[in-house]
Amino acid sequence: MELRDSDKEWQKDAPVLASISKDNPFTVPEGYFNTLSEQLKSRALIESKQIKDSDGFTVPEAYFTGLSQRIQGRIVLESTLSKNKEQGLQLPESYFETLSDRIQARIGKKKSHWLSYAAAACITMVIGSVIYFNSSQYTISRKLSDVSDQEIINYLQLHTTVSDNQFIIEHLNTEELQQVNNDISEQELELYINNTTL
Amino acid sequence: MQVEDSVILEKFSKESTRTEGFNLLLNKYQQKIYWHIRRLVIDHDDTDDLVQDVFIKVWNNLSGFRNESQLFTWLYRIATNESISFLNRKKLRNSVSLDDDLIGQELINTLADSPYFDGDKAQMKLQKALLSLPEKQRLVFNMKYFDDLKYDEISEILGTSVGALKASFHLAVKKIEQILVNSD
Numbered sequence: 001m002e003l004r005d006s007d008k009e010w011q012k013d014a015p016v017l018a019s020i021s022k023d024n025p026f027t028v029p030e031g032y033f034n035t036l037s038e039q040l041k042s043r044a045l046i047e048s049k050q051i052k053d054s055d056g057f058t059v060p061e062a063y064f065t066g067l068s069q070r071i072q073g074r075i076v077l078e079s080t081l082s083k084n085k086e087q088g089l090q091l092p093e094s095y096f097e098t099l100s101d102r103i104q105a106r107i108g109k110k111k112s113h114w115l116s117y118a119a120a121a122c123i124t125m126v127i128g129s130v131i132y133f134n135s136s137q138y139t140i141s142r143k144l145s146d147v148s149d150q151e152i153i154n155y156l157q158l159h160t161t162v163s164d165n166q167f168i169i170e171h172l173n174t175e176e177l178q179q180v181n182n183d184i185s186e187q188e189l190e191l192y193i194n195n196t197t198l
Numbered sequence: 199m200q201v202e203d204s205v206i207l208e209k210f211s212k213e214s215t216r217t218e219g220f221n222l223l224l225n226k227y228q229q230k231i232y233w234h235i236r237r238l239v240i241d242h243d244d245t246d247d248l249v250q251d252v253f254i255k256v257w258n259n260l261s262g263f264r265n266e267s268q269l270f271t272w273l274y275r276i277a278t279n280e281s282i283s284f285l286n287r288k289k290l291r292n293s294v295s296l297d298d299d300l301i302g303q304e305l306i307n308t309l310a311d312s313p314y315f316d317g318d319k320a321q322m323k324l325q326k327a328l329l330s331l332p333e334k335q336r337l338v339f340n341m342k343y344f345d346d347l348k349y350d351e352i353s354e355i356l357g358t359s360v361g362a363l364k365a366s367f368h369l370a371v372k373k374i375e376q377i378l379v380n381s382d
Binding site for chain 1: 216217220233236237246249250253254258314315316317318320322323324343344367368371374375378
């Protein structure tokens with residue numbers, strides 16, 4: 001009675017509202033509630049299969065299966081990293097502070113080495129040149145000794161020039177000049193001078 | 199004939215019959231809970247998600263139910279809290295304040311675009327008028343007007359006194375009537 005009276009009360013206050021149908025205007029896809037039941041049953045089954053401890057906390061499925069391997073892998077990784085830290089990439093104390101001085105010292109050593117090599121090379125060249133030129137003269141003297149005086153005279157008469165005569169004159173020493181004078185008479189000298197022009 | 203709540207609870211309490219008890223519970227309450235949520239959140243897909251969340255919570259927590267209240271008020275309470283939380287998250291996602299007017303307008307838009315609304319023009323006007331009400335007032339109106347629940351039961355669900363609920367319902371009726379009259 002009370003419910004009906006209260007129902008009537010609000011209908012008196014709201015006639016437009018009261019005239020509107022109370023039928024459910026909302027709809028659902030066909031077969032929805034059957035599907036919903038099955039879905040809920042499946043989910044409940046999944047929930048019940050999850051691992052629970054006494055506190056009601058759960059873990060992901062198959063969590064403990066791989067846990068041991070993950071822990072071992074982590075141990076190997078951590079130990080490898082710590083070894084690398086000990087063995088590699090460490091520097092001696094004050095390395096960079098002394099680096100500059102050490103580099104300079106090495107440059108200095110390299111320079112003295114270079115000089116010593118150069119000096120040795122020069123000396124070698126000098127000695128070698130001396131030997132070479134001396135040997136040349138000796139060879140020339142040996143070869144000239146095989147040639148007769150008349151052949152030398154004939155060669156000089158054919159091939160000497162005025163400049164050669166001047167060279168010979170300038171390079172005669174006193175002893176050689178004296179010898180030439182002894183071999184040539186005054187008349188031959190006078191005749192030579194009158195017939196040649198310098 | 200519907201199964202008694204006591205039978206459902208009895209079967210659920212035993213490991214061997216828990217699934218059977220859950221099935222009985224679903225058969226009895228799944229549609230009631232669905233429509234209760236649907237009237238609040240409007241969209242079918244959102245409702246579907248929430249219904250599933252509610253019943254999974256029921257599955258996980260029914261063992262701890264202590265008969266201090268009726269089973270269906272306990273179910274309604276869970277469903278109501280899930281729905282209110284959802285609407286609050288929706289408000290925050292849209293970067294708006296927890297303002298009923300703005301979320302109300304969004305739900306009106308959802309209603310207008312929904313393929314799962316089969317009502318006539320008047321029913322559409324009524325739903326739009328409802329969506330302009332504050333959330334709790336809309337809750338009370340739905341449970342009283344559509345679900346035909348007693349004020350005691352609504353009090354148990356919402357934790358609000360019967361007097362406050364009666365006042366809230368009558369205010370809601372007046373507002374809706376005003377909106378319906380002015381909309382013509």
